[in-house]
Amino acid sequence: MFPATTYTARRKQLATDVQSGLIFLPGNAEAPMNYAGNTYPFRQDSNFRYFAGHNIPDLALTIDAASGASRLWGDDISLNHVVWMGEQPSVAELAARIGAERGGSLAELSTVLKTYAKEVKFLPPYRADRKTYLKEHLATLFPTGMGENAGANKGLIRAVINQRSIKSSEELEQMSIAVRTSMDMHAAAKTHAAPGQLEHEVAGLIEGMAIAGGGRLAYAAIVTKNGQILHNHYHGNTLQKGDLLLIDAGAEATSGYAGDITRTFAIGQPLTTKQEEIYRIVDRAKRESIAAARPGVKNRTLHDNAGRTIFSGLKDLGLTKGNPDEAVAAGAHALFMPHGLGHMIGLDVHDMEDLGEDLVGYDENTRRSTQFGTSSLRLGRELEKGFAITVEPGIYFIPALIDQWKADKICADFINFDKLKAYYDFGGIRLEDDIAITASGSRLL
Known part of the structure; x- marks a missing residue:
């Protein structure tokens, strides 16, 4: 207290x-x-x-x-x-x-x-x-x-x-404690996870560390080799060498303040060239978003910019085509990132969501989009000094979604659907950090 x-x-x-x-x-x-x-x-x-x-x-x-x-x-x-x-x-x-x-x-x-x-x-x-x-x-x-x-x-x-x-210095100190425990959880998971293990062995390790840190998990952990399933809480798969393991897990400090961190890594070996290419795009989107976060900038703008980075990176790999600005305006990037860039975080991992997501994340100057993917952005309004937010871009290859878009010719001018067949077994990569908005930029928690 x-x-x-x-x-x-x-x-x-x-x-x-x-x-x-x-x-x-x-x-x-x-x-x-x-x-x-x-x-x-x-x-x-x-x-x-x-x-x-x-x-x-x-x-x-x-x-x-x-x-x-x-x-x-x-x-x-x-x-x-x-x-x-x-x-x-x-x-x-x-x-x-x-x-x-x-x-x-x-x-x-x-x-x-x-x-x-x-x-x-x-x-x-x-x-x-x-x-x-x-x-x-x-x-x-x-x-x-x-x-x-x-x-x-x-x-x-x-x-x-x-x-x-608006988070006080007291609150941000508590959030830093939660994030440090969360990062320790992720580091231990990466060291511990090995071929032949079940996902729940890794999940149990990180939950135990959250309790040992003086709190509990801030939310049900996602520990999955099927990272293309965004909120996958099934932990029964056996890990194979080379699998991508996506872990979205955060601890609460004793005070109740939350951390929310996501990392993705390969089991038992370094990332393959194919995995590394996708990882670098996601990492670039995350770093650029953090660098651009500051008071007066709309989080919706950061979300759209991350979409352009993802679309452009995939275009370099031959998976997308056309003008990135036009593609993002049409929502083509949402085939690969069908969620928002981030949300408020504090005493709740989705801070104050019980009070109304639109009331927390939007205002009279920023209305929620109805477009697929961007409609899931929980925080769109201008950032202010004292906000604490997550930044969590990702790239996912969801076969059922790709097949539906191809059949319905959704964003066909921007997607090379035939080339995506080679990624149907890829899974997904998400990277997430927590930041506090400062007077002139942001600070990584």
Whole structure:
């Protein structure tokens, strides 16, 4: 946790921005895995943690936006709980650690919420139990049912996004810790992975290192020889000599801040000439994107530039043809990179995605594209000093997608489809780093 002054300053700023009403930020409860006593590893709600610090279940925070008064709500543990889980700080002690007042029990909180329902402001719920709780306690805010983001306060959403988007030096220090652990994971995987192993042996190694680093994985790791499958969480394949192994894995620091790193390497030998050619194109796109990242530059521009680099590199290999600018405008590069260049990162690996991806990544000056591939770009708006983002270009050869584009003559003026046959068994290469935007450029985390 950070010092109490950090959390009091955050809450004061939020109250100032919201101005009125009772801000309600519930923490997460334990989630059963297969029965009540066997729970998933606990992960606190990121918005609660940002303003209240504690990674402990069954707590809630309220902030009176008019007065700035903050109260932490929860039940002190019973003697039976002490027997099983050991002694824990009282809620009053937890409140003092973040510069807040002790509110009361969760039952008392229920009464407060029902009494002041029309004044309560909350963020979009993403868990079923949270939705049920809100509907029960704040029924007047849901006249048309519990649709997506129903009842959530837009002003509060905007205020939280504006605040959490700019990372402080404290936060960037924690992210650097997460990235260092993540890089250690990738280095160990490259050393350990060998022909004859199963992917899950490598996956187990890196997850163990994330836990040993004081946190856990920030997201389910991708460890696959089938890198052309973008979010492949199957780990049952046997590694063969010369296979490309794509690992997309990041650790959380103890504080909850995330790293998100991707590396791709060959098993048991150096990259072949064919693999090296594709790798160099992806690496060039990554390095050029990082070099060009600075305040005032749209991430959409960096994405398009990476698409041009990828298209031009493949053109040098005879796989694409035509003018790169025209090709990217037509979306031809998305056959090979059908995802965005990167996204915000912080307490969430896709930072604040629960608040609305378009609200976080776009604004009135930058709208999301509807074009295949570019429509998956999570962050398009202008970069600002204090942003922390990922940069993750890739090249993938997806046979089913190539066959469909060829049959439908999609971007036929820019793609040499017949020459792509030789790459149907290639897989994919992605390279990803995390950077912080500085006053004049960016800093590699």
